[in-house]
Structures are given as C-alpha cells and as structure tokens.
Amino acid sequence: MKQTFKILTIVVCVFLIRLTLSCCRCREELVNFDFNTILIENLDNSTWRPIQAHTNSMLSTAVAFEIHISDSTIREIHFMAHQRTSFGFPSAMAMQPCECGSIFELNNEITKLAILTLEDISPQTPAGTDITQRFLWGKEREYLYQPMDSLLVNLNTPFIAFSPNKSMRVFYMDTVMTSQAQFVVEFQYADGQILSDTTNLIQITQSN
C-alpha cells in the first residue's frame, strides 16, 4: 500500500510538472512604428455613458469626441507561441493555442497634443484658441477623467497589442455658447511632423 502510494505520488507530480510547464510563454517582438492615420468620431455623452453619435449635433455641455490614431502601414501581427515541452505525458498540455501580440514603440516621440477651435464658441474663446487644457480624457478603468498632459505620457509609452492603434475619448469641460463648433486635433512629433484632423462641423443645442 505504501509503495502504491509512493508510485502514485511520483506519477501525479510528473503529470503536474508537465501540465504547469506546458503553459505557453509569449516572447513579444519589438515593433517600431509611427502614428500616420487619424480619425475623429463624435460621441453622445448626454446620458450615463458616452456612445458613438451618428449625427453631427451635440449638447452645449456634452461636447465629446473619440480620436483613433494608428499606423496604417502595419497590419495586425499575431504570433503563435509554442507550448513548452518537457518530460512527462504528452497529453498533459494547455488546450488553448497561445496568441501573442507585439511590443509597439514609437520611432518619434509625440511632444505636443493640441486641440484648437475653428469657430467662436464663447466670448472668451474665439476661433483659433488653443483649448487643449479645457479638455479631459477618459482612461480605461478610471472613473474620473484625466488631464491631457497624462495622455501624452500614455501615447509615448510602449504597449503590447496586435496592431499599432490607440483610441482616446476626450471631453470638453466648458459650455459651448454658440450654435456650432468645429475643432482641429494636432499631434506634433519630436521631428516636427504634425498629424492632424478636423472634426465635423457640430450643431450645438443649448442645454437647460
């Protein structure tokens, strides 16, 4: 009985070692890129959470956009990690194949993010005013907003993903007092290049 127990213990240990070491391990490759494409979508933030807006109208106190930036020259990169092999029973291995992403790092650091208004939106904010600091962005897993300075840090930090794209939601803190608004968003690189896009012309409805 004792011998049987010892043999069983050894067999189970071998099985467990095989099972544990058979989990995959990603060796993410470093991919350098630059954001070269930008798309700005309207957000409807009038209710309890922001959703994509399919019209060009917003409430005066709920002006918000989602900005998508990507490197269009790089498609999705998936690596299949090999399951580890070891001594032990070959049937003891992880069932799911391992898909690994890549580490994406910017070639050129983004040194400035600017949001300018193309229209007068209040007596204090005429057309051409840099209103970046009057915007905040929504970070994942954080309830409150974050200041725009932290967005630059976020964009310049290498990240693991299947493709080099980032999305960020930005929210205007002030009230737009005019009947329409339009903004330009500019990302300025360290080498002086600028990636920019303009929002649609937004029809503003005054909130009560």
Place this chain on the structure above:
Amino acid sequence: MRSLVLNAIGFFVLIMGPLETYSQKMIEDIKISTWYGTREITCANFPATSNLDFMEYLDANSEYPEDDYAGLATRIKFKGNWEADLRFTVNSGWRPSGFTVKVNHFPFKYLGLSAGIFGYPYYINAFDLYHTSRDLEYYTDIRHYSTHKQRLVSDIGIFTGLVIPLHFKFLHSILQLNGGISSFSKFSESFGQKRINSNLKRDIFYDTKNSFSWFLMPEAVVYIDLIKMKNLRFGIQTQMSWYTTNKYVNYQRTISTWTSNNPVVEQIKNPKHPLKKFEFNVGTYFRW
C-alpha cells in the same frame, strides 16, 4: 453560516468528553441551552440635513417583529466562583446575528461582577436614496451601476456590570445590569455621479470613523429545572435583554469633480440617534 453553527454544536459535543475528565477538578456546572426568540429594534429618525446620515437608513422600526432568531449558548461554572458564558445567535436565514462572550465572578453569594464583549450586525439599506432624492440633475451612481445600496455593519462593544443570581430549589434567575462602550465597524462607500446632459462627473467618497458610544444593557434570565436524573438536569428558560444607546456615524467626505486632483475634503459630524434593541426568547437547556 449553517456550517458554522453546526461546527459550534460539534465543538460543544467534542468538548463534553474532555470537560468531563476535568470537571471534577475545575468545573462545577455546565449548562448548554438553545432558544428561539424575537428582537425589536427602534431607532429615532431626524429630518434630512445637507449631509448623508447613515443612521437614517438603519434597518429598524419595522412594523413586524424585527428579527426572529435562534441561539445556542454554553455556560461553564468553575470552582472559585467564576463563570464563562458564550452565546451565538443566527437569524431565520441562518445568518449570524450576534455573539456574546462573558465572564462572571461572584465574590458574594448574591452579587457578582461581569465583563464581556458582544457583536451584533445591522443592515444599512438604500442610503443611495439620499443622493437620488437630492441630486436630481445627476445619475446617482454610474460607477457601480447600483440602484439599491446595502451595507452590513457590526456593532462591537465591551461591557462590565453587576450580576445578581437568585436560586430557590428548582427555580433560578440571573439579573444583570451591564454598561459599556460600543462602536460600529468602519466602512467606506462611494457614489460615481454624472450630470445628465453633461460631461461633468464627480466622485463622492465616504470614509466613516469609529463612533464610540456608551450603552446600558440590563438582562434577565429565568430558568426552571424540570427533570433531574442523577447529575443531569433538563429545563426551560426565558431570557430578556434591553440595549439602549445613542448611535451616530461620522465620516470624512471627499468630493472630486472632473478629475481626482484638488478634491474637497470635509469632516462631517452627524447627530446621535437613540437606538433601542429589545430581545426576548424562550428555550431549553441541559446542565450537569
């Protein structure tokens, strides 16, 4: 919780053997009792103020008997006029609804001293209604997506008091006048609000403090030995207790608007609410 009670019963059964071994040396009397009873809790409410008062949402003042409960206790009488008393109670859903651990010493035949610790859980219900009814231009709590907040807090206290034992043949009574200090357990709650038709978001964070308050708790136990077989006695008992105190919940309130930078921090002191808890139960016991 059912397993905890069963384990407690098992523990008592297990200790009966070893206790028997030592009983002749140290233990004069062991009493194990079970009972069934009701509690009634009343808590005075005050008009709403500009600050959330958690006491206004304490689960009390029901139109029906507040809480049916069952209990299990063991009392061990040691030589040298010392007693140890341990009680657990569970409510109708087998959830724990209190405990008391007490030590009595009788330097005199008809007068003793007691000291102990107790715990009792209270529910604080639907306190989100405070913000729902006041902050009409906001969604009350989009962070937790909750519409009915509930919180369980424990009232933990220590006490001391006088004990008057009265015994006449098969009739026994214990009168106690206990007094002490207790406090609700500390807790934190938050509300993630968003203004309707606006980008504005704010986070309201409540961090409560210890809320020590004095209390009085007179108790009365009457038990009758019905059957006596050698050293074993079986009987019935009834117990009553009155718990009266003034409870309050103070807290630090932190309001962060738009971002977590520059929060507004305030220390809030709320009024004291008279709180009374009356318990009554009947049951049976064995003692030897």
